[in-house]
Amino acid sequence: MRLQRRSSLPGFGITMGFTLAYLGLIVLAPICLLVLKSTSLTWEQFWQTVTAPRALASYRLSLGASFAGAAINVVFGFLVAWVLVRYEFPGKRIVDALVDIPFALPTAVAGIALTTAYAPTGWIGRALDPLGIHVAFTPLGVTVALAFIGLPFVVRTVQPVLSDLEPEFEEAAASLGAGRRQTFLRVILPTVFPALVTGFALAFARAIGEYGSVVFISGNMPMKTEITPLVIVTKLEQYDYAGAAAIAVVMLVVSFALLVCIQALHSWTRRRQGAA
Amino acid sequence: MSATATIVAESPRRLAVGEPALVRRLLIGIALGFLALFVFVPVAVVFAYALEKGFEAYVQALVDADALAAVKLTVITALIAVPLNTLFGLAASWAIAKFDFFGKQLLITLIDLPLTVSPVISGLVFILAFGARGLFGPWLQAHDVKIVFALPGIVLATVFVTFPFVARELIPLMQSQGKDEEEAARSLGASGWQIFRRVTLPKIRWGLLYGMILLNARAMGEFGAVSVVSGHIRGLTNTIPLHVEILYNEYQFAAAFAVASLLVLLAFVTIGVKHLVERRYRSRSPDHGPAPGGAKS
Numbered sequence: 001m002r003l004q005r006r007s008s009l010p011g012f013g014i015t016m017g018f019t020l021a022y023l024g025l026i027v028l029a030p031i032c033l034l035v036l037k038s039t040s041l042t043w044e045q046f047w048q049t050v051t052a053p054r055a056l057a058s059y060r061l062s063l064g065a066s067f068a069g070a071a072i073n074v075v076f077g078f079l080v081a082w083v084l085v086r087y088e089f090p091g092k093r094i095v096d097a098l099v100d101i102p103f104a105l106p107t108a109v110a111g112i113a114l115t116t117a118y119a120p121t122g123w124i125g126r127a128l129d130p131l132g133i134h135v136a137f138t139p140l141g142v143t144v145a146l147a148f149i150g151l152p153f154v155v156r157t158v159q160p161v162l163s164d165l166e167p168e169f170e171e172a173a174a175s176l177g178a179g180r181r182q183t184f185l186r187v188i189l190p191t192v193f194p195a196l197v198t199g200f201a202l203a204f205a206r207a208i209g210e211y212g213s214v215v216f217i218s219g220n221m222p223m224k225t226e227i228t229p230l231v232i233v234t235k236l237e238q239y240d241y242a243g244a245a246a247i248a249v250v251m252l253v254v255s256f257a258l259l260v261c262i263q264a265l266h267s268w269t270r271r272r273q274g275a276a
Numbered sequence: 277m278s279a280t281a282t283i284v285a286e287s288p289r290r291l292a293v294g295e296p297a298l299v300r301r302l303l304i305g306i307a308l309g310f311l312a313l314f315v316f317v318p319v320a321v322v323f324a325y326a327l328e329k330g331f332e333a334y335v336q337a338l339v340d341a342d343a344l345a346a347v348k349l350t351v352i353t354a355l356i357a358v359p360l361n362t363l364f365g366l367a368a369s370w371a372i373a374k375f376d377f378f379g380k381q382l383l384i385t386l387i388d389l390p391l392t393v394s395p396v397i398s399g400l401v402f403i404l405a406f407g408a409r410g411l412f413g414p415w416l417q418a419h420d421v422k423i424v425f426a427l428p429g430i431v432l433a434t435v436f437v438t439f440p441f442v443a444r445e446l447i448p449l450m451q452s453q454g455k456d457e458e459e460a461a462r463s464l465g466a467s468g469w470q471i472f473r474r475v476t477l478p479k480i481r482w483g484l485l486y487g488m489i490l491l492n493a494r495a496m497g498e499f500g501a502v503s504v505v506s507g508h509i510r511g512l513t514n515t516i517p518l519h520v521e522i523l524y525n526e527y528q529f530a531a532a533f534a535v536a537s538l539l540v541l542l543a544f545v546t547i548g549v550k551h552l553v554e555r556r557y558r559s560r561s562p563d564h565g566p567a568p569g570g571a572k573s
């Protein structure tokens with residue numbers, strides 16, 4: 001079987017060979033080893049490990065806070081993208097650049113900065129604490145950290161779609177008698193919708209595995225504010241390699257499913273844009 | 277159709293395509309308020325606390341022996357991870373963008389895999405392989421080779437985490453550029469290396485630079501994966517982010533934020549280069565811009 005169709009360019013053999021060898025060695029072999037390690041448990045042990053109360057509580061927190069964080073970003077990320085594309089205001093370019101901070105800033109720095117800002121004595125926490133809103137060392141803190149991490153994913157996915165949105169469509173809608181609200185709901189939102197869903201999925205996928213920005217602000221109380229990656233670290237520190245691998249396999253399955261979803265979403269978005 | 281015409285004729289009011297000034301200001305205010313709470317204030321906190329005890333203490337925290345050791349280890353790690361993954365990115369994007377083959381989409385998905393894996397798992401896999409109770413642990417101990425809790429482990433975890441950064445910038449860029457020019461060069465008798473250096477490289481150099489800058493930023497800032505394999509040996513296996521963590525956990529907040537401010541500056545440089553590269557591509561040909569925001573990763 002010919003792997004490659006005819007091409008006049010050279011270098012397929014060597015670049016493909018290197019790509020596959022490097023991918024296999026650095027990524028695939030270690031991940032296979034992880035899956036293999038989890039099979040050193042019997043099915044019953046595996047099931048017990050991944051459904052232990054502490055693990056279940058961590059899934060609930062990780063999934064719930066990731067979902068909430070991504071949802072916050074869908075609303076406010078859309079608003080930020082809208083404001084950056086449609087309006088002019090002083091310092092707009094700097095604001096636009098700073099949207100990438102959560103992406104470019106090392107997670108540990110984000111973690112200690114958010115914790116310090118939202119602690120009861122911190123700049124923001126000081127204002128929230130008297131209102132009875134406690135952020136640091138609660139599930140709310142985990143959500144704040146995950147919302148921080150996910151912001152650029154939504155903004156940068158929605159921004160180009162909003163820029164491409166021709167004002168003619170809105171003018172046409174308006175000339176047909178649609179109010180601004182109707183135009184927004186019937187014309188703008190449907191166009192941006194695939195990008196919003198994609199942005200949500202990207203932010204959610206990133207949040208599920210996030211570690212550095214969360215461990216400082218969460219307080220890490222088992223059953224309460226312990227995220228799933230931390231459960232893995234704890235098991236590892238107790239030399240429970242197989243247990244850590246078992247939980248990791250569960251996370252891996254979720255991550256891989258999300259990756260497949262995101263790629264499907266990307267091609268959906270591309271088709272939608274192509275059709276428009 | 278005639279109904280449409282009637283409506284237009286009957287509603288001479290201004291076409292509602294913009295928002296009133298008040299709504300506009302309100303929306304800008306809410307957006308900036310949100311960004312302040314989630315982005316601006318945390319960044320400001322880093323510098324405020326770093327300089328809390330004065331500039332002298334700030335510098336002191338940076339030239340501390342353990343801090344310098346952390347900086348050195350971080351730079352060494354990046355110096356290994358960046359060239360390796362850049363080479364991979366170039367090879368993978370050449371094979372994927374210039375040739376058609378079976379399973380291409382699967383290959384692209386697999387290259388992206390490290391981005392969706394939790395950093396903790398990225399470290400865990402190397403503990404399972406090379407840890408004391410890992411697959412090769414006994415053999416490594418017998419031969420007195422240290423991988424985990426030493427430089428090789430930190431480098432491996434970093435290479436894993438930053439694996440796709442250059443590839444995912446270059447693959448879409450090279451795919452959008454096609455291969456006509458390369459084929460023309462080939463028909464004129466250029467060798468593969470000549471084609472790459474004289475034809476392809478000039479077309480992709482800004483995307484390549486951007487990918488490398490992102491790769492470097494992540495390599496220097498990675499926390500979760502490195503934290504799992506490092507063993508946190510002070511002055512020996514601590515990278516800058518791990519040193520920040522230790523200082524913070526010891527309640528040396530000013531020192532922790534001083535060292536952290538280095539990483540914030542690195543983030544600023546990364547963002548600056550990103551915008552520079554984007555402007556380059558936009559001014560040359562609007563179609564060839566890099567995917568908006570490497571933030572997609």
